[in-house]
Amino acid sequence: MKKITSVMDTTIPTHQPHGESSSPRSFRKSLGITALVVFGLAYMVPLAVFTTYGLVTRMTMGHLPTAYAITLAAMLLTAYSYGRMVQAHPYSGSVYSYTRKTFGACFGFMAGWTLLLDYIFLPLLSYLLIGIYMSEYFPTVPAAAWILGSIALVTFLNLIGIESITRVNWILIVAQAVFLVVFIALSLSHLNGQAEPVSLLTPIYDEHFSFPLVMSGAAVLCLSFLGFDAVSTMAEETPNPKRQIPVAIMLVTLIGGLLFIIAAYFGQLVFPEWTTLTDADSASLDVMRRIGGEGLVTFFTATYVAGCFASAMVSQASVSRVLFAMGRDGALPRAFGKLVSKKRVPATAIMLISLLSLIALFVTLDTVANMISFGALFAFSAVNLAAIKHYLIDRKLRGARHLLSYGALPALGFLSTIWLWSSLSGMTFLIGFAWMCLGFICLLSATRMFRVQLPELNMSE
Template identity: 25%
Template structure:
């Protein structure tokens, strides 16, 4: 095993005599990544990746599956994510590296477990841009049906790839503008939605059953809905993929994750509640699960439905997919530097601060995935992404219990509730959501996992490549 290096400002890079990445040798070298991101930048990045108006695309599906109680589904998902965010907060200061969960698993368990976790992270982040592009295209296709869905998807993909190649400076600027625009649109929906409910008591009304209806509640259906709406939350984990570019890598990511989960959880539940108040019967939402929300918003004014559709299309098609591309490129770059992935993914442009190889590879893969997901449908595609996210989040909580609780009880003064109880709750809730994804998603996810294991064995045993997926505890 090669020398472990501190994640703050350094990465474990394997180099040969020529200075190129080489899986057979390992030496410590200073990271070429510049630290420019503040806590505020991380919050903006995470909120854009999660999307304040994310439920616009799937709220009709969540409402239908949950029997008219989407707000409860978002609340349950938020609880799971909060406990997971606390676990992140425990690990980030010890391992400030953009590899995140796979680094934690590698150090506390072993490299083989860590690689499988990283492989599952790749599943989540690699397909997220394609899912967002499809959701964006569906929103626009409802109002411009003569333009094929795939045309919108490919067009958005070209734009976000061009922006991503310009570096994080351009990405952060675009993200801030996008976040402001999304919050304005959301405010419009709240204001005019409330006005509509107040003016139409015959067809719309505020009621507690819009939040929880005991007569229709079914735990199995609810957890299935939670497994779908979890897509709106899992993006907070993308923050730690940018640790190497963060000014305060030990504190900022954990703080940012808690903040965005709480803020966006409140927004998701509020808009879900208001939507059900505008359509108490749920008939409009059930009639069209791809565009039902926009039709409900249109009750307050046709212009509002159009504005919400266009805003969500731009948010998902440009801004969220851009953040997703940035996150997966950073993750694959780090794994390639550590010898876990082919070295062409470690190609880096020092001028733009962009992992060029990983970014172009991500764009190419998502070009193919666009057409695959058009056939599968956006809901199934979303759950496939959640297979990767929920499995790694569950693993994160287990790593905290094992590493900071069982192996090192009271580690550095940390109490029982933070090292055992909280991560245990997070692991259980996340696992319950995970098993509710459905057999189709499980089959796809297990096939992906099996491919990862085969790759690991061929890479390490067959080709005798060395991986160094650990980071030094600091």
């Protein structure tokens, strides 16, 4: 088999003033642990619990907190594997980079291609939600206008650099934290004012509990946890990524998951009548009206839309880094692997994502949510397997500690994600496998029917 090799010098000097690299082919090293955690939480959106609130509440028959707890357990195991793989390969590209280095170029391409499914759909989901909630509040303005305006502004902010996104994210994260405090306080006040006592276990387990239904809901909820995965794509923009990225990944997963469980628990306590939700897409507004009237609805809409905007910014930044890594490797056209302007941003990838986000004008919320979960769970499974192979097979680490750290924990992460993956709907698998088939066709084209290998990229830190 012939071999095409492309070697690019992306060496990053050990010491640079102000944490920057002098090479125009490398990213600026500007993100510390705090900025990474903010980045990840902005990607996840602390208010993301209300994104699929109505959809999953109906699916689980009123047991949303339990579904979130199951998902959090699986995501913590997978986040651990992400941290181990960042230590092994601290480069942009996330799942694509890890699987390529571990299983080879072809498997890496397919994993990266499948990962693109949830990365492409996540900013699209944010734009769709902005359109849904803003058109609910301003019915005279069509949802399409809000979607188009958001896409334009997010694209502009991504083109002027990651530092601008970090500053905006701080403001939006604080606003969401304030809302959650107000929401919990009003929920407690509402519960204390009720004449009849409320069963505190109802949102977790009651006579309507069905484990298969809760698992189906937990599978959909994986999209809420994509922030920790996004943190891994910032490895080349972080000083000492082998230490800081794993810590940030675990913090983002744990903090986000606990916020989701708490918000879901109080939401279902104050509005247990899940069968009476008016509209699954905007069901959270029913909860807000019950405990705070139109004033809380206004506060929620403003904060939630701001959170969706923050998620759109960081998700577009994240997927552009994956496209950058694949373009730099030659798995995609080389134009994707180039950084432009003094801010060193992958402009071609950013513009492509903004164009693909226009699909938000034509799709439904449940379709987007399921497709994101399909891509995410496939990627999570691949990372867990990569951690096992890299440390136990390739590096041949032995001993009880290594078998636990690099065998048992990633294996549990793999089994839990496969279990959740199998709980998705049949239509999700139909569309997901169609996307993978398209990726396989692209792989055949890039390798000339496997007669040549995909280009290799040599990178040293």
